[in-house]
Amino acid sequence: MSTKFDSNSETAASNAQGSLDAVIVGAGFSGLFMLHKLRGIGLSAKIYEAGDGIGGTWYWNSYPGARCDVQSVEYSYQFSEDLQQDWNWSERYASQPEILSYLEHVTDRFDLRRDVVLKTRVSGAEFDEKSNRWKVTSDDGRVVDAQFLIMATGALSTIFYPDIPGREAFKGQSAHTGAWPLEGLDFQDKRVGVIGTGSSGIQCIPIIAEQAEHLTVFQRTPAYSVPAGNYDLDPGWLTEFKNDYSGLRERNEATMGGFGSDHPVNTELALQVSEKEREDQYQHRWQNVGGLLFLGAYADLLTDPAANQTAAEFVRQKIRATVIDPEVAERLMPTTMIGCKRLCTDTNYYETYNRANVSLVDIKDSPIEEITETGLRIGEKSYDLDCIVFATGFDAMTGAISNIDIRGKGGTRLTDKWADGPINYLGVGTAGFPNLFTIVGPGNPSVLTNMVCTIEHHVGWVAECIEYLRSNSFSAIEVTPAAELDWVAEVNAIAASTLFPTCNSWYLGANIPGKPRVFMPYLGLPPYREKCAEVAKEGYSGFDLT
Numbered sequence: 001m002s003t004k005f006d007s008n009s010e011t012a013a014s015n016a017q018g019s020l021d022a023v024i025v026g027a028g029f030s031g032l033f034m035l036h037k038l039r040g041i042g043l044s045a046k047i048y049e050a051g052d053g054i055g056g057t058w059y060w061n062s063y064p065g066a067r068c069d070v071q072s073v074e075y076s077y078q079f080s081e082d083l084q085q086d087w088n089w090s091e092r093y094a095s096q097p098e099i100l101s102y103l104e105h106v107t108d109r110f111d112l113r114r115d116v117v118l119k120t121r122v123s124g125a126e127f128d129e130k131s132n133r134w135k136v137t138s139d140d141g142r143v144v145d146a147q148f149l150i151m152a153t154g155a156l157s158t159i160f161y162p163d164i165p166g167r168e169a170f171k172g173q174s175a176h177t178g179a180w181p182l183e184g185l186d187f188q189d190k191r192v193g194v195i196g197t198g199s200s201g202i203q204c205i206p207i208i209a210e211q212a213e214h215l216t217v218f219q220r221t222p223a224y225s226v227p228a229g230n231y232d233l234d235p236g237w238l239t240e241f242k243n244d245y246s247g248l249r250e251r252n253e254a255t256m257g258g259f260g261s262d263h264p265v266n267t268e269l270a271l272q273v274s275e276k277e278r279e280d281q282y283q284h285r286w287q288n289v290g291g292l293l294f295l296g297a298y299a300d301l302l303t304d305p306a307a308n309q310t311a312a313e314f315v316r317q318k319i320r321a322t323v324i325d326p327e328v329a330e331r332l333m334p335t336t337m338i339g340c341k342r343l344c345t346d347t348n349y350y351e352t353y354n355r356a357n358v359s360l361v362d363i364k365d366s367p368i369e370e371i372t373e374t375g376l377r378i379g380e381k382s383y384d385l386d387c388i389v390f391a392t393g394f395d396a397m398t399g400a401i402s403n404i405d406i407r408g409k410g411g412t413r414l415t416d417k418w419a420d421g422p423i424n425y426l427g428v429g430t431a432g433f434p435n436l437f438t439i440v441g442p443g444n445p446s447v448l449t450n451m452v453c454t455i456e457h458h459v460g461w462v463a464e465c466i467e468y469l470r471s472n473s474f475s476a477i478e479v480t481p482a483a484e485l486d487w488v489a490e491v492n493a494i495a496a497s498t499l500f501p502t503c504n505s506w507y508l509g510a511n512i513p514g515k516p517r518v519f520m521p522y523l524g525l526p527p528y529r530e531k532c533a534e535v536a537k538e539g540y541s542g543f544d545l546t
């Protein structure tokens with residue numbers, strides 16, 4: 001991970017107030033590509049980024065074991081054939097440091113750095129109805145004026161700390177997985193506690209266990225995890241694979257999630273085959289395919305509860321077979337619908353509980369009451385710890401946008417408009433907030449897809465829209481209230497026909513106390529892309545152009 005502050009980037013001090021065509025917030029996959037596209041159509045644009053390095057999610061989540069759950073050859077840009085031919089991924093699933101080096105490479109290769117302003121957190125934005133421009137302010141008090149404001153703020157960028165009293169009192173080392181310190185944490189011979197067993201916890205637990213004197217995992221809800229099946233990529237295989245890179249991209253476009261066409265979703269229904277066939281299929285997916293693609297075993301796993309539970313039971317059997325202590329295995333047993341929360345993918349997660357230096361504390365019925373100077377307390381019992389890792393997730397999809405004081409027409413605050421849940425058309429815009437674009441915002445397929453491929457599509461669509469506005473002399477574009485209400489209804493109707501609403505996932509905002517329970521992603525990339533194409537073809541139907 002980059003620890004240095006790059007001298008080619010503008011610093012907060014050197015960047016004067018000014019006027020731009022577009023301000024982009026965030027220097028992750030979305031923001032970097034947006035900058036490239038806007039430059040390509042002749043706009044002046046800058047990225048404002050809170051971190052002191054580029055990379056977004058992949059900058060902040062540098063905890064041990066952080067790794068993507070979509071294959072590296074798929075989780076990468078496809079806009080440049082030269083880029084995808086030149087870059088060589090070393091593993092089937094890329095680690096965080098490798099993804100960050102890739103983004104550094106892209107930033108330099110396309111000369112993006114000179115328009116990235118690091119260490120600058122955008123704190124507010126106000127729309128001026130007379131000029132149809134945004135006045136954007138950062139927390140160091142600078143103001144920049146721009147026609148377009150583009151939120152490339154990511155779906156998982158606002159970390160969530162549970163409201164447990166005493167966190168500041170702890171005298172040892174502690175960190176959130178989503179804001180990992182650049183210098184890391186030293187677990188060697190330490191007593192470590194990890195709170196949370198979602199994807200981040202499941203990725204870091206096996207690695208911390210290898211270093212710590214003792215690791216205690218505090219688990220509220222057990223998650224389903226499937227072996228990732230990660231391995232080093234053979235350079236010979238990679239060379240051959242690249243002969244048809246665009247073929248893979250095309251085949252992926254036809255899939256619901258924009259990835260995994262090499263192991264397509266089985267079109268059969270789980271309960272229409274024999275138990276033996278089912279077991280063989282699940283075993284094949286578990287052993288030979290791995291990771292998220294396990295859920296492609298049958299077409300109805302995310303729509304039929306009975307079908308779902310055949311896959312869930314298969315995973316529970318694997319946990320029983322792996323974890324030696326039956327009581328620990330029982331505590332690790334998830335009971336919800338598999339896939340309802342994002343499926344976790346791991347390397348040696350369940351095996352880790354067979355180590356003598358690892359213990360599992362179930363806190364479902366007796367929550368952590370207090371963080372103390374020396375550890376934490378549950379009821380009468382105190383746990384002495386040297387390090388605490390908070391793997392407690394994110395205020396997903398809306399958190400980063402809501403943290404900025406965005407005021408649209410008539411001074412309306414976006415947070416007020418979204419008080420009962422995000423209202424957004426195509427995941428890209430919201431009525432009352434002209435010239436504001438959210439890249440892969442709520443209402444976009446985003447987190448249920450291969451993010452990079454969805455980002456590329458979305459950024460491309462926004463760039464084309466801006467080009468259209470410019471070439472037809474429009475100064476503003478704004479979603480109509482009718483279009484956004486229809487879209488929100490469609491997002492919800494599709495989700496309601498699946499098992500996604502049946503558990504407390506971050507897709508629904510249910511992991512954040514008090515957050516409205518609304519399913520945010522649009523399910524299905526191909527229909528989404530079709531809809532976007534249709535909207536553009538119709539001269540941006542569902543939008544008012546001024």
Ligand code: NA7
Nearest residue numbers: 162195196197198199200201220221342391392393394506
């Ligand atoms: P997740 O998946 O939201 O997991 C957060 C974990 O933290 C989860 O196990 C939570 O339990 C747990 N949690 C949250 N609050 C508490 C409290 N108060 N006490 C104990 N445990 C708590 O976040 P991740 O960072 O792991 O993964 C997010 C996404 O990043 C992931 O889906 C991938 O797409 C990449 P709960 O389940 O709420 O009971």
